[in-house]
Amino acid sequence: MVNLDRRYDAIVIGSGPGGSSAVRELTERGLEVLLIDAGREVREEDFVPPSRKKGGVGLDLLPRANAMAHGRITQARRPYYSEGTNRFLVNDLEDPYTTPLTRPYLWIRGKLLGGRMHSYGRVLQRMSDVDFKAASADGEGQDWPIEYDDLKAWYDKVERSVGVYGDADGLVHPPDGEYVGPGYLTTVERDFKDRIEGRWPERKVISWRCQAPFPDRVPPGIAAARATGRLTILTESEVTRITTDDATGLATGVEFVNRASKREGRAFADAVVVTASTIESIRLLLNSGSSRHPNGLGNSSGLLGRYFMDQTISIGFFDSPQHRGVWERPDNMPADPFYGVGGGILIPRYENIPGHHDPSFLRGISFQGLGGRIPVPDGEPAVMGLGGAGEMLARYDNHVRLSRVKDRWGMPVPHIDISMGENDRLLLKRSMTALKEMGDEAGYRVNFIGSAAGLETKKIWPGFNPVQREIFRQGIKMSVVLGAAIHETGGARMGSDPSMSVVNGVNQLWDAPNVFVPDAASFVSGSNVGPALTIMALSARASGFIAEQHAAGGLTSPTEDVQYR
Numbered sequence: 001m002v003n004l005d006r007r008y009d010a011i012v013i014g015s016g017p018g019g020s021s022a023v024r025e026l027t028e029r030g031l032e033v034l035l036i037d038a039g040r041e042v043r044e045e046d047f048v049p050p051s052r053k054k055g056g057v058g059l060d061l062l063p064r065a066n067a068m069a070h071g072r073i074t075q076a077r078r079p080y081y082s083e084g085t086n087r088f089l090v091n092d093l094e095d096p097y098t099t100p101l102t103r104p105y106l107w108i109r110g111k112l113l114g115g116r117m118h119s120y121g122r123v124l125q126r127m128s129d130v131d132f133k134a135a136s137a138d139g140e141g142q143d144w145p146i147e148y149d150d151l152k153a154w155y156d157k158v159e160r161s162v163g164v165y166g167d168a169d170g171l172v173h174p175p176d177g178e179y180v181g182p183g184y185l186t187t188v189e190r191d192f193k194d195r196i197e198g199r200w201p202e203r204k205v206i207s208w209r210c211q212a213p214f215p216d217r218v219p220p221g222i223a224a225a226r227a228t229g230r231l232t233i234l235t236e237s238e239v240t241r242i243t244t245d246d247a248t249g250l251a252t253g254v255e256f257v258n259r260a261s262k263r264e265g266r267a268f269a270d271a272v273v274v275t276a277s278t279i280e281s282i283r284l285l286l287n288s289g290s291s292r293h294p295n296g297l298g299n300s301s302g303l304l305g306r307y308f309m310d311q312t313i314s315i316g317f318f319d320s321p322q323h324r325g326v327w328e329r330p331d332n333m334p335a336d337p338f339y340g341v342g343g344g345i346l347i348p349r350y351e352n353i354p355g356h357h358d359p360s361f362l363r364g365i366s367f368q369g370l371g372g373r374i375p376v377p378d379g380e381p382a383v384m385g386l387g388g389a390g391e392m393l394a395r396y397d398n399h400v401r402l403s404r405v406k407d408r409w410g411m412p413v414p415h416i417d418i419s420m421g422e423n424d425r426l427l428l429k430r431s432m433t434a435l436k437e438m439g440d441e442a443g444y445r446v447n448f449i450g451s452a453a454g455l456e457t458k459k460i461w462p463g464f465n466p467v468q469r470e471i472f473r474q475g476i477k478m479s480v481v482l483g484a485a486i487h488e489t490g491g492a493r494m495g496s497d498p499s500m501s502v503v504n505g506v507n508q509l510w511d512a513p514n515v516f517v518p519d520a521a522s523f524v525s526g527s528n529v530g531p532a533l534t535i536m537a538l539s540a541r542a543s544g545f546i547a548e549q550h551a552a553g554g555l556t557s558p559t560e561d562v563q564y565r
Helices: 017-028 061-069 134-138 148-162 187-199 220-228 278-286 422-441 466-479 532-551
Strands: 007-013 033-036 231-234 237-244 251-258 264-274 311-324 345-347 365-371 381-391 399-406 412-417 445-451
Touching (some): 007 251, 007 532, 017 220, 017 264, 017 532, 033 264, 148 532, 187 311, 187 345, 187 365, 187 381, 220 231, 278 399, 278 412, 365 422, 381 422, 445 466
Parallel strands (some): 007 033, 007 264, 033 231
Antiparallel strands (some): 237 251, 251 264, 311 381, 311 445, 345 365, 365 381
16 A cells, blocks of 8 residues: 655656666665556556567558557657557547647657566667767757766666676767677678778667566566565546645645546655656646746746757668578577567767768767668568668757647647757758668668658658559658657756756756756757766666755755766
């Protein structure tokens, strides 16, 4: 039974990468923690393995239609569709959002204990000072108030705690990590590596830095926190508001509503950690206004919800005629009956990094994919899928605000308004060109190359009939749009000046210093690597700071010390 009459040391909102890291750090340091999540507990039947058939890549029309029939109308549109993990995503009819009619956004998310850790690709890459000090390098935007050395030990810690497989590649970006085992490249991927690096030595083809599945189906951080005996979990509870004291401005706790019964409740704590995921965290803060915080909690700068970012993605699927019937089951990490064995190739950003400057655009692109891992019949060519991720620049006009529409629990839904700028479009076109030239160099047949800018060529899926091709053309327009990268960031940006940011260098709200926002909402720049590992590191770091300050009776004023290590 959850005791809500008591006062907790900390409340953590959300149980994904950020929340699971926070509860581990806080409880292992002796704090009594209440974890609140809008989703339910996972069940054994959630992990019945999906059927796996040989046959390469298809349209997935029937599985997508079935998902839509069960309310996952937006979730079923994601380009990297998976019949297995789609079950962990939200019902869009229950959890709606709004966008401008001319600027659609694909918001892919899950509400389940563990959040998107049940559905993400498990690629965990570190960010570097290429990201944290990007503005100093190219004069665009602002730097983060922290640097790589501030996060290095926290990256080390969370990598060891979740178990990451990878290789020491010796690159500036992304830096090497603490690995529990080696990465793995298939025969198709090794041949691709030889051809691409032989033609473009600066394009390094490396193995994914990949988290192994967790066989008990509970994120390692939550499992470790439970083992301390200091974690209380409240599921299926939608936090609608962070409550504050009008005299001090400090948070006192949260209000929530049970998703099934709609019964309202309150919980109290000395500190509140907001790790609900980027858009949900922004929505909650905006909805937590009071007489002391009239425009939303943490919004005295007027920047809450502003500088929202994503990544621009391009996707290419190819056949490799020289690898007929070739596909492999890697054995570098424990296999999982539901997820299989993860892995693939990374081509880290190779432009506008130290030693490689291109003045025609800012920032750069990375690529991620897999080859020879999808079962194909004997005699059929192996499958290679490859996607590019470009760093979207932070722009004030791109924002999340509260909509006039409310959800079934009475809370305003988020209104997401984001579009690409000129540099974003340049990166998108450049990534599509790179996909085409790398496919040609590797001797592949192109099935399609597409992005939000459209299809690169009219010749798509040579094995499809005209009806299938037309269905695909229409479907790709709805799936490869902003949001499809599932790497949304920004909106509660970090900084050293309260007038130019929402949180300080330890993710502490300037306006309410016992509230912390250590998820991707705090990002100052979006990078071209996935945000998950940095979310974990920021959350563990902020939680370490909370524990120290709580023991010392702090958390009443924002700290000036952003170099917390």
